[in-house]
Every structure is written in structure tokens, then in C-alpha cells.
Amino acid sequence: MFSKKELERMRIEGEKIAQSMQKDWEDQKVGLEYIAGDVEVSCVHCKHNKFEQGKALLNTRGLTFLDLDWLNNDATTLICKRCGFIHWFARSVVEKDSED
Numbered sequence: 125m126f127s128k129k130e131l132e133r134m135r136i137e138g139e140k141i142a143q144s145m146q147k148d149w150e151d152q153k154v155g156l157e158y159i160a161g162d163v164e165v166s167c168v169h170c171k172h173n174k175f176e177q178g179k180a181l182l183n184t185r186g187l188t189f190l191d192l193d194w195l196n197n198d199a200t201t202l203i204c205k206r207c208g209f210i211h212w213f214a215r216s217v218v219e220k221d222s223e224d
């Protein structure tokens with residue numbers, strides 16, 4: 125059996141998880157603002173400023189064949205939430221703090 129205190133703690137934890145899931149879902153729906161190289165990212169096509177972040181491999185068969193896989197690198201993609209334009213960054217981007 126759980127004590128009343130434990131049940132209360134579990135209820136609060138559950139609410140926190142539900143809230144963060146809700147927030148994640150909203151973030152995913154509207155997108156987030158990002159900063160790359162100290163500059164706020166805005167879509168080159170439609171000037172929108174909310175994106176969905178993704179990862180892509182900058183991978184080439186040639187490098188793998190030559191055993192130079194260490195040259196292969198991660199790229200960050202930001203997909204515009206309005207028009208879908210994909211922006212590629214060879215470095216990581218920073219999420220803008222929405223509380224600012």
C-alpha cells in the first residue's frame with residue numbers, strides 16, 4: 125500500500141509530466157526560435173522565426189570507402205514551421221529562451 129503522502133507525491137509528479145508533455149507537444153506544433161552564430165534564425169524564404177529542429181548526417185560514401193569516417197559530421201536542420209524550408213547548419217544551434 126502507498127501512504128497518503130506517497131500518493132500525493134505521485135499525483136504531483138504525474139501532473140508535472142503531463143504538463144511537460146503538453147508543452148513539448150505545443151513546442152512541436154508551433155516550433156521554437158533558434159540562434160545560430162549569435163544571430164536569431166529567420167526563414168530565408170518567408171521570414172518566419174519558428175522552426176522544428178532535426179539532425180542529419182553529413183555522410184558521404186566516398187569518405188566511408190576511404191575509411192575517413194571521422195570526417196563525417198552531424199548537421200543540424202531547422203525546418204520552417206510556416207513554409208517548410210530546410211535550413212542546414214554544420215554546427216549546433218541554440219534554442220532561444222522563450223521567457224526572455
Ligand SMILES: [Zn+2]
Binds near residue numbers: 167168208
Ligand atoms: Zn519559411
